[in-house]
Each structure stands twice: as C-alpha cells, then as structure tokens.
Amino acid sequence: MKIVAFAGALRKDSVSKKLVQETVRLLAEEHDLDADYVDLKEYPFPVYDSDIEQSIGIPESIDRLGKLVANASILVIASPEYNGGISSVLKTLVDWLSRFKPDPLAGKHLLLLSASPSGSGGVQGLWHTRVPFEALGVHVFPQMVAIPRATDVFDQNDRLVESKAADKLRRVLQSFVEHAVRHRPINGDENHRAK
C-alpha cells in the first residue's frame, strides 16, 4: 500500500510542507506506514500549455511525478488556499497529470490538509481543491484537516505541538488509514493503472 505525500506549495518554508511532513511522521510512528514525501520544488514544471505537450511532450518532471502517483494507492496533500481557491501550483500539477493516459489519479484515496495563519485555516481552499481530483476519479476523504493560526502550532523541530490541531490531525488520520486500508486495491482493479 504505497503512499505519496506532498505539499501544493513551492516555498521553502511553506507551512503546508511542515504539515505534510508531520503527517508522514505520524503515519510512521503511529500507523507503521511508510510514505514517500515529495518536494515539488525538486520536480520543476512549467505553466500548463498543451503546445509544449504537442511539440516536445509532457515535461520530464511531470512524467516522473505521474509514475509516482500511478504506483501509489494513497495520496496525502497539504495545500494552501490562494485567493479563496485552489493553489495554482497544485492545479497546474493536476492539469498536467490529467494528460497522462491512463489517468494516474483515478481510484486513489486522497487525504487533504491545510494550515494557514488565518482563522479559517484555509478550509475554503480545500473545498475547491477537492473538485479537480474528484473530476479525475479520486476518492477524496470526506474529513479534511484545516489548521488555523498556523504560525504558532509547530515547534522549532517542526513538530505539530498545538494540542487541538494535533488531536484533530490524529483523529482524522486514524479514520483515513482505517478506511484506506480496508478499501485497499486488489490486484488488477482500478487502483492499479500504473503506466
């Protein structure tokens, strides 16, 4: 049961990166599950342009990310709310991934997280973030975790120490893992569309 985890932001000290890395640690510590953390900054891709695809093909970084996603059955993504909606970084990635045949996203289980300095924690952005994934056949877990006032919730080792946020993340992670393990793909089913 392969898990791929990444943030929908590029910034080096992005709070989304801290949150998804903390989640990877919790998966290991509390669920004995290994997740591959991917930093999108190491897979640079251009703004979506199908002329690029036409002339030189899908960018190499996207090809590598597409294979990682195709081989996983579970995705964990922490992504910021930008201007009330989905992160343009994540939407660009999804638009590129949707050009793969077969669709590497269909049938995957996805947990969405966010953290933000605001009082809403970026939850509205997460609701917009669900849409393209669901349009591509992803089972986005109903529960999501949006951590408000996120400048104060991590300690100097980037561990999530604010207790309300940490409890919420643990609780949702527990439900998600139970769900995704019980529903894990069987050989040959829609979750095994690796290229």
Place this chain on the structure above:
Amino acid sequence: MKIVAFAGALRKDSVSKKLVQETVRLLAEEHDLDADYVDLKEYPFPVYDSDIEQSIGIPESIDRLGKLVANASILVIASPEYNGGISSVLKTLVDWLSRFKPDPLAGKHLLLLSASPSGSGGVQGLWHTRVPFEALGVHVFPQMVAIPRATDVFDQNDRLVESKAADKLRRVLQSFVEHAVRHRPINGDENHRAK
C-alpha cells in the same frame, strides 16, 4: 474607459483565444469601444513560487501584465474549464497579480466567457473562475457566456457564426457594456489604483 481582454489558455489555436478576439471585434464594431487584446504567451511567467518573489522579485512579465490590468477599468476573459475547475494558467496569473501592492484587480468590472467542445460549454469552470477574482474585489458580471460544441461555431476567419451562440454573446455584451459604462470609475475612486 480602458478595456483589457485575454484568454486563460496558452495554446496557439485555443478556442478561448478565438472567443475573446471575436468579443474584441464586437466591442469595436457594435459598441465603438477599443479593447487591448493580450496574448499571455507573449508574457511567459513561471508557476507561482513566493521564493522567486523573495529572491528576485515579481517576474517582469507579471509586472507588465499587472500595469496593463491596473490601468484598465474593464476586463474581458475567455477561459477554459480544466478538470472541472479554473484553468491553472489563469489561476497562476491571478495568484501572481495578487502579490502586487496595491491590488491591480480591485474594483474592476469583469466579463467571463468560455467555449468548449462539450455540451456544457465549460460553464462550471467559469463558476470556479469567478471565485479568486471576487476574493480580490472584482465585480464579476453575473451573466456569463459559455458556448457548447465550440468546434463548429467559428468560420475560417474565426468569426462566431453559430447563431444561437452569437446572439447570446451579443445580448450579454450589450448588458455588460451598459452596466460597465454607467458604473465607470470616477477620478480617484477604487478603480484608479494604478501603481
């Protein structure tokens, strides 16, 4: 009353580009209004990354686009639906523009258009497209035009000849122009926040 018009897609033969250019022609022919058509391909910008902003500043292409937008009072954008949501190209542009101070978008009037081979014409994408603009203070015109089966609606000179679509576009354009002219900015108001 300056009008800037562009498509939320980069592809050379994008149907969104045809639609917005047809709209520019109709504004000239039927409303005696000049609109500046901008091809985003001539303003290449990277995926949004605030580390870029931090280290080398806002990209030069974005700076030029931001000034164009800031100096206009009206925007006309035709934009595709990508994976059920906003075009990642347009969202990337909006996320970059939102980093300008003052916000070049606040108080502008925006007409949203789409065209697609599908039966829905991309209307759902337009509803997601409204959100970041409204979050940034744009008056997005309630009526929008989504042209379905758009592979058959333009002639070889890229004029919109399918009568139902052309009628709809003309009717909404008429309402939008009346509204935006009546509500045109007065000196010193929120529409004149050019940098």
Place this chain on the structure above:
Amino acid sequence: MKIVAFAGALRKDSVSKKLVQETVRLLAEEHDLDADYVDLKEYPFPVYDSDIEQSIGIPESIDRLGKLVANASILVIASPEYNGGISSVLKTLVDWLSRFKPDPLAGKHLLLLSASPSGSGGVQGLWHTRVPFEALGVHVFPQMVAIPRATDVFDQNDRLVESKAADKLRRVLQSFVEHAVRHRPINGDENHRAK
C-alpha cells in the same frame, strides 16, 4: 447491503424521479440488488427551523427518513439543479438530517445523478450537491451521471432509452456497485451508526 434511493425534487412528474426509479430497476435487473425507492412527497417536512426542533422536536417525517438512511449503507440520489446550485428540497432534507445524533449520513456511499432539459444535464448542481454530504462524512462517488436534453430520453414506460445516456448510467453504476460492495461496512464500523 441496504440501498435507499430517492429524488431531490417533489414534483410528481419530475425527471429526477424517473431517473432514480430507472436506476433502481437497473440495480435489480443487472446487479441483483434491491433498493428502497422513497418518494419525498410522502414524507412532508417543513423548511428548516431549529425553533421547531426546540419546541416540538424533529419532524416525524424526518425521523422516519433518518432511520431509513441510518439503516442503509448505500444511497442513490437524483437531484435537479435549481438556480445553478443544490435543490432546496434536498438541502432542506440534509439540514434536517444533520440534526440527528448520531449523524445518519456519515460513512455512507452515495451516487449522485441528475437529468435536465439543458445541455449540461444539471452537472453544476451536482457539484454543489456533493458539498453538504461530504461535510457530513459521506463518501460521494467521484463519477456522477448528468443526463442532458432529458425531455427526450425516457420512453412512455419511463425507461431510459437514449443510448448514450443509458450507456453512461450503466457504466457508472457498474463501477459504483463494485466499489460499494468491496467497501461494504463491516459490523460495528462507522457505517452502522443506526439510531
């Protein structure tokens, strides 16, 4: 594996009622699955008002519907798009159901369908319809079926005879049944929160 099916509209000759009843027939004919078809008209409920709840309790019709839902593991709902969004009938029902303790909806699998005379088939309404269900913990199946030009697709026996629509419904139903059967609730799990 109990299935409850209903339309998010009250009108006697609603095309949503035809669509959900056709789906119930297909579940029986092609998947050997019995679904309980519920006509909301036989469960009249008022506009949501928590003063009613406070003074005389949750309406009796809602109590009966809540028990039906709580005892099912699968829901099939066909619902119209009203003014670009969710049907107010269905939203009223969901708002009432959300007052049950424990939440009768959490953990259920839901397939969403729509049919409309328009070219888009009401798909945008379905996207808004997902939201309150997902907020309440429902696994809304990513694929949905929105049937356009729906005045012409049923025969005089209300069977869905337009082949493109029928094929789409069959295909999505097949995927949904496979998914929901494989992921069917185990005794004592979150799908068995019957009051």
Place this chain on the structure above:
Amino acid sequence: MKIVAFAGALRKDSVSKKLVQETVRLLAEEHDLDADYVDLKEYPFPVYDSDIEQSIGIPESIDRLGKLVANASILVIASPEYNGGISSVLKTLVDWLSRFKPDPLAGKHLLLLSASPSGSGGVQGLWHTRVPFEALGVHVFPQMVAIPRATDVFDQNDRLVESKAADKLRRVLQSFVEHAVRHRPINGDENHRAK
C-alpha cells in the same frame, strides 16, 4: 433607493438576525439610509414544490416577499452556513422567488454577511450563497463580512461591540454604500422590473 434586509435563518435568536439588524442600524446612523428589515418567520413558506405552483399558485408569502424585493434596489442578507453550504431556508426562498416573472432579483445589489460561533465565521457558506443570486443576475458585492466566534461579539442590546468585527462591518458597509449609491438604478433600467 430602497433597501430590504433580512436573515437567511428562521430561529428566533439567530445570530444572523442580530447581525442584519445591527447593519440596518448602522445604515441609519452612519449613512442616513432607511432599510426595511424583514423577518422571514412572518412570511412562512413551504419547501419548494412546483406542483403547489401548478395547482394553487405561488404561495402568498412568497408573492409578498417577491414584491418587496422587486421594489428594492439593494439587498442586505446575513445568512448562516449550514453543513458547509448555503442555508436551506435562503435557498428555498431563492428557488421560490426565481419562479416570479419578471425575475425580481435581476440587477439588484446584494451585500452578504454571516456570523457564526466557528473560527471561520461561516465564510464558506457565503461563497455558496453567492451562486444562486449570481445565476439570477444579482450583483453580489465582492467584499463580504464573516464574523467568527459570534457568541461573544454582541452586547445585551444586540449591538456589535467586538471591535475587530465592528470595524470590518463598518469598512465594508462604507464601500458597499458608495458603490451601490453611485450605481443606483435609473428609471426604466433593469433594476426596476417590479411586477
């Protein structure tokens, strides 16, 4: 310039009712503008059902509300977030109003407000609330006010005393009034479609 103000909730001690009534007071005190406050509880209407319309016509309460709305040029609505989306009370009203000919809502200016005990103040509900109004031709003001932790922000006279929330409301109200006054309808234009 007639203003109609109401809450999208029925509950007697709804915080949305407090917020919209406070806004009516601020309009009088600081802008010398009279707004008609309407309590929807005094206009009881049933769940939307077009069979009712067919057999006995549009409910009398809806007819009265439709005329109030048609005669106004400005609407102020405070509405709760119910289950992540629009209040079913407000959606029911909008669905009924959309049956009027001509559309009483088209061309109106609308300010949307919310208040909630949560940390997000119900802002996500407001984004869903925009949609049916915009679909019906309403100019929904881009800025909205969502007041978090709203159990503590009103004093015993129901005045909004929490300073951050009060400042935000004042500031947005100022912009809205300037906008709506400047854009007020001229005789015979689309804002005067009274039945």
